[in-house]
Amino acid sequence: MNDSENxxxxxxxxxxxxxxxxxxxxxxxxxxxxxxxSLSTNIAAIGGYSTQLVSxxxxxxxVKKQSRDLLENAILKISGGLxxxxxxxxxxxxxxxxxxxxSQLVRAKDIELYNxxxxxxxxxxxxxxxxxxxxxxxxxxxxxxxxxxxxxxSIPGKRDSVGSAIAARIAMRLLFKETDVLxxxxxxxxxxxxxxxxxxxxxKYCSARVIVDLGHGKKAGSSTSxxxxxxxTASVNGKVYDTETEVGxxxxxxxxxxxxxxxxxxxxxxxSLTTVPGAFTLLxxxxxxxxxxxxxxxxxxxxLELDLGMDKIA
Numbered sequence: 195m196n197d198s199e200n201x202x203x204x205x206x207x208x209x210x211x212x213x214x215x216x217x218x219x220x221x222x223x224x225x226x227x228x229x230x231x232s233l234s235t236n237i238a239a240i241g242g243y244s245t246q247l248v249s250x251x252x253x254x255x256x257v258k259k260q261s262r263d264l265l266e267n268a269i270l271k272i273s274g275g276l277x278x279x280x281x282x283x284x285x286x287x288x289x290x291x292x293x294x295x296x297s298q299l300v301r302a303k304d305i306e307l308y309n310x311x312x313x314x315x316x317x318x319x320x321x322x323x324x325x326x327x328x329x330x331x332x333x334x335x336x337x338x339x340x341x342x343x344x345x346x347x348s349i350p351g352k353r354d355s356v357g358s359a360i361a362a363r364i365a366m367r368l369l370f371k372e373t374d375v376l377x378x379x380x381x382x383x384x385x386x387x388x389x390x391x392x393x394x395x396x397x398k399y400c401s402a403r404v405i406v407d408l409g410h411g412k413k414a415g416s417s418t419s420x421x422x423x424x425x426x427t428a429s430v431n432g433k434v435y436d437t438e439t440e441v442g443x444x445x446x447x448x449x450x451x452x453x454x455x456x457x458x459x460x461x462x463x464x465x466s467l468t469t470v471p472g473a474f475t476l477l478x479x480x481x482x483x484x485x486x487x488x489x490x491x492x493x494x495x496x497x498l499e500l501d502l503g504m505d506k507i508a
Contacts, residue, residue: 197499198432199370201405203244206237206373208402209381216395219388229380236373243366261345265311266299268338272314275330279321282328288317304345311342371437371503377403378487404473404489405500428492430500431466434459434478437503443480448502451475451487471496478502 213220213230220226273294280289292314299307318325318335325331382403388396434446442463449456450469459465467476471494478486483504492498 196501198501199366201498201500202370202374203237203240205403205405206233206240206377209377209399210234210237212395212398212402216392216398219392219395220385223384223387226381226384229376229384232376233373233381236369236376240366240369240373243362243369261341262304262307265307265338265341265345266296268334268341269294269299269307269311269314270296272318272330272334272338275325275328275334276314276317278328279325279330280317292317308342308346311338311345315339315342367437367440367503371505374503400489404491405498406491426470426494427468428471428494428496428498429466429468430476430490430492430498431464432499432501434463434465434480434486434502434504436483437505443483443504446478446480446483446502446504448476448478451477465502476500476502478504480504482507 210230210233213233220230273292277289277293280286280292294310294314299310302310315335315338318330318338322330322332322335325335385396385399388399434443434448435441436443442461443459444461444463446459446463446465447456448459448465448467450467451474453469453474455467455469457465457467469492471492473489473491476488476490483506486502486504488500488502490498490500
């Protein structure tokens, strides 16, 4: 998850926890029971997708990096011995083709590194029985061949992981959208019946529903582009985007309700507002789209990151 999603996900968890702690109050309201069950299901699913994104990307990357490191070391070892052999045998053209430097290997793309290993094997295999004086054994060549094959297999493995990660990312974003609607259109409207009858519970619910920057934003004293965050102001920033296409919405108006503070999203849909600390309702409007709103709390020095997904009007 990015910072914006983390902040929103923690709001979901806080809302779920508040409802769980007061379960006896609302268990007699069937619609609320159903909405709460849907909330918990979505939270669990989002957590699962988040875990998948981390494990898929990190795990496959580590495997491929390990395979690449081993292959690079094997190439360097055999390249050095072969260069010496070609020099002794005056094989100038072959020596030029397999004289690989460490910097070349580091910069090489995956398929280029694979081809370098193939070039070495083409030169080494026919003369493998003559390479012992140059500290290259047949076992070394066999190892290069095995690493060369293993590395090729690791490349599509990473590609498959990327495809899986994209699918998980799309599914997770749809769940965020669904959960936002669930909370705003169902839970908020159902819990309101406790405003007077159970004021303490209602107040706790409203507090849990507020999106707060819980450690990912820039706090007072942290540096951003060489400057220090102000201890007397706070900010909220992010991207306004079309939930269907995920394209940024240029020209979308973002404002704090009840104030004159407003801004317009730039060509990439990015916005930023600086204000005094406090509790606010953040609004976003764009012609052809349904209005967006979220309650937020900003402490002094906060830089809350919050992406605003807007739905097209049907």
